[in-house]
Amino acid sequence: MEQFHWNRRMVLPKRTSELIALMAISTTLFLFLHTRDLNTKLKEMEVKIQPYSMVSGNQLISGDSGPAEVSGMRATMKLLESTGEMQSLQPTRLNNTRKAQTEVVFFNRVPKVGSQTLMELIRRLSSKNDFGFHQDRVQRVETIRLSLEDQAELAALVSSYEPPGVYIKHVCFTNVSNFGLPEPIYINLVRDPVERVISWYYYVRAPWYYVERKIAFPDIPLPDPKWLKKDFETCVLTDDRECRYVRGEIREGIGDHRRQSMFFCGHHHDCLPFDTRGALERAKMAVERHYAVVGVLEEMNTTLTVLEKYVPRFFEGASDIYWNEISRYTPINKNAFKPPVSEEVKNIVRRNFTREIEFYEFCKQRLHKQYLALKL
Numbered sequence: 001m002e003q004f005h006w007n008r009r010m011v012l013p014k015r016t017s018e019l020i021a022l023m024a025i026s027t028t029l030f031l032f033l034h035t036r037d038l039n040t041k042l043k044e045m046e047v048k049i050q051p052y053s054m055v056s057g058n059q060l061i062s063g064d065s066g067p068a069e070v071s072g073m074r075a076t077m078k079l080l081e082s083t084g085e086m087q088s089l090q091p092t093r094l095n096n097t098r099k100a101q102t103e104v105v106f107f108n109r110v111p112k113v114g115s116q117t118l119m120e121l122i123r124r125l126s127s128k129n130d131f132g133f134h135q136d137r138v139q140r141v142e143t144i145r146l147s148l149e150d151q152a153e154l155a156a157l158v159s160s161y162e163p164p165g166v167y168i169k170h171v172c173f174t175n176v177s178n179f180g181l182p183e184p185i186y187i188n189l190v191r192d193p194v195e196r197v198i199s200w201y202y203y204v205r206a207p208w209y210y211v212e213r214k215i216a217f218p219d220i221p222l223p224d225p226k227w228l229k230k231d232f233e234t235c236v237l238t239d240d241r242e243c244r245y246v247r248g249e250i251r252e253g254i255g256d257h258r259r260q261s262m263f264f265c266g267h268h269h270d271c272l273p274f275d276t277r278g279a280l281e282r283a284k285m286a287v288e289r290h291y292a293v294v295g296v297l298e299e300m301n302t303t304l305t306v307l308e309k310y311v312p313r314f315f316e317g318a319s320d321i322y323w324n325e326i327s328r329y330t331p332i333n334k335n336a337f338k339p340p341v342s343e344e345v346k347n348i349v350r351r352n353f354t355r356e357i358e359f360y361e362f363c364k365q366r367l368h369k370q371y372l373a374l375k376l
C-alpha cells in the first residue's frame, strides 16, 4: 500500500516535470523563432541605436501634395517676377548634375524627412533604370559627423562604386572632390524642421522602436515609462531639457537630431552650435555648389519632377512609381503613437528654429526655381 502511494507520487511529478519541460522547450522555440524573425526584420529595417543618434526605422512617411504646394510655387513665381529673375531662369545654371565627374549618386539622407520612402523609390528605380543600389550597413552608433580620416575613407568608398550607382548613408555632407576624387551627384530631402523634430520625438518613443533596440542590443536599458509617457506639448511648456532648443548650444552626443541643416553644413566645428548664422551659411553654400536636387517632403510632386528632369539617368519614371506603387500603399504618417501638437506649441518651438526654417525655405525656393526654369 505504502509502496503504491510512493510510486504514484513519483509518477505524477515525473509527468508534470515532463510537461513543464515540454512547455519550456516550445516557449523557447517560439521565442527563438520570434526573435529570429524580429532580428531579420531588424536587419532589413536598418534600425539604429541611441535615441539621439541618427535612426532610421520601419516607418515610411510619404510626401504630401496639395494646395499648399501649388500656392507655394505661385508665391515663388511672384517673387521672381518682381525681381526680374523669372525671365533669366535657366535649367543649365541650376543643374549641378552637370558638374558631376562620375555617375554615382550620393544620398546622405536626413532621418525623419521621408527619406526611407525616397530610398524605397530609388531601390525600385535601380532595377528599372539599371543602376547599382548601395546602402550603408547597420551600425550600433550612427556617426554623422566624421573625422578627416573617416571622411577620406568615405569619399574613397563612394568613389569605389561602379557607375552608374547610388550610395545611401546617414552622414553630414562630405566633400568628395576635396579628397581629389571625382565629384558625385549629391541629392537629399528636407522637411519642415519643426514637424521633423516632433516626428523624431514620438518616433523614439514608439514601442517598435525601443523593443527592437532592446532585442538588438540587450545591454541597453529599457526607457523609463515616465519618459515614454511624456508628450511633446508638456515637454515644451514645462521647459523640459529635452525640448529646449537654444541658439548656439552644442548638445552632447554625436547625432544631434534637432537640425537637418547639419546634414548639409558638413563636418566643420562651426556646424555644431544650434541655429547659428555660420552653420546656416555653410549649409546653403554646400547646397548651392554641390547638390543636384534637395527635395521637399511637403512638395513631392515638384520634387519628383525636378529629380526626373535634373537627374534623368537615375530618376526617369520616378513620379509614376511613387504615386502608383509607393504612396498609394503608404499612409502619410504611420506613427499611430504621435498625438497632434497644437499650433501654439509649434509656434513656440518655431521661434527658436529661425535659421533652420530659413534653410528649409531656401531649399524650397531653390527647388521651385529649378521647376520653374523647366517652363513645363
Ligand SMILES: *[C@@H]1O[C@H](CO)[C@@H](O)[C@H](O)[C@H]1NC(C)=O
Pocket (backbone or CB within 6 Å): 065, 066, 067, 069, 070, 301, 319
Ligand atoms: C501631382 O501630380 C499628379 C500627376 O502628375 C497630378 O495629377 C496632380 O494634380 C499633381 N498635384 C499637385 C498638387 O500638383
Ligand SMILES: *[C@@H]1O[C@H](CO)[C@@H](O)[C@H](O)[C@H]1NC(C)=O
Pocket (backbone or CB within 6 Å): 175, 177, 178, 179, 285, 286, 289
Ligand atoms: C569642396 O571641395 C572643393 C575642392 O577642394 C572646393 O572647391 C569646394 O569649395 C568645397 N565645397 C565646400 C562646400 O566647401
Ligand SMILES: *[C@@H]1O[C@H](CO)[C@@H](O)[C@H](O)[C@H]1NC(C)=O
Pocket (backbone or CB within 6 Å): 236, 239, 243, 244, 245, 246, 247, 348, 349, 352
Ligand atoms: C528658446 O530659446 C530661449 C533662449 O534664447 C530659451 O530660454 C528657451 O527655453 C527656448 N525655448 C524652447 C522651447 O526651446
Ligand SMILES: *[C@@H]1O[C@H](CO)[C@@H](O)[C@H](O)[C@H]1NC(C)=O
Pocket (backbone or CB within 6 Å): 091, 092, 095, 097, 098, 309, 310, 311, 312, 313
Ligand atoms: C542636367 O544635367 C544632366 C547631366 O548633364 C542632364 O542629363 C539633364 O538633362 C540636365 N537637366 C536639365 C534640366 O538641364
